[in-house]
Amino acid sequence: MTKRSNAKYKLDRRMGENIWGRPKSPVNKREYGPGQHGQRRKGKVSDYGVQLRAKQKLRGYYANISEKQFRRTYDEAIRMKGDSGANMIGLLERRLDAVVYRAKFVPTVWAARQFVNHGHVKVNGRRVNIASYQVKVGDVVEVKEASKQLAIVIEATQLAERDVPDYIEVDHSKMTAKYARIPQLNEVPYAVMMEPHLVVEYYSR
Structure with missing residues (x-):
């Protein structure tokens, strides 16, 4: 560990x-x-x-x-x-690693930071490897094509312990997530x- x-x-x-x-x-x-x-x-x-x-x-x-x-x-x-x-x-909640975690591309927020840092994520078609990058409303976050079949990604999308919140629109078939709006505190699934x-x-x- x-x-x-x-x-x-x-x-x-x-x-x-x-x-x-x-x-x-x-x-x-x-x-x-x-x-x-x-x-x-x-x-x-x-x-x-x-x-x-x-x-x-x-x-x-x-x-x-x-x-x-x-x-x-x-x-x-x-x-x-x-x-x-x-x-x-x-x-x-606008941090890129938080969006990747909320979209269920990875199982934990710790894995999300590493996933972003290792260059597996794109924002609006451009690779971004800074976990603290601030995603804007309307931005599309996606898993890089070569990373979509990673075991950690497949495992995360099947997790039943949490759901994707309403302020993120996710398509797991394409591994994309659109940041629809900035959430209120009571909408964040803590x-x-x-x-x-x-x-x-x-x-x-």
Whole structure:
């Protein structure tokens, strides 16, 4: 198992939640945190602690993107009109690796980042290998012809544990996905409750 996979499962246990809703999550069997102190009784969490936890959970969900990238997303969200928390979710859902994951081209968001980085994805006919690339409304994301028969792709399209959300129009016969619109928070199919308003409070302290 890779270091990144280990970190993924540790995040699930640290949060005490099955963040991606996957049947393999260790939280299904062990609801306490990782490490030798994982079973200690937890005291009352401060407001700061609640905000930090919300930030770690949301950042971790998107394949544990770097703090620098996540902060940049927040900075862009607060410059936009409207609710900053909702703007943040919209920006995160426009990441190319997130779109590839939502379209069920790969089984996990971690695999989506690697899939994009290795050049298996095109946007509007052009190869893009930057996972943080911001997809625009109307853009068409597709799996490269030579990559359509990869085992990981075939496995992902048959997964029954999650559905493609309404804001992405997918044709699995052609392995294409059109980004139809930017979603509202309640439309994003998170397996657990995300609290972007707490993330905004964390950064605006």
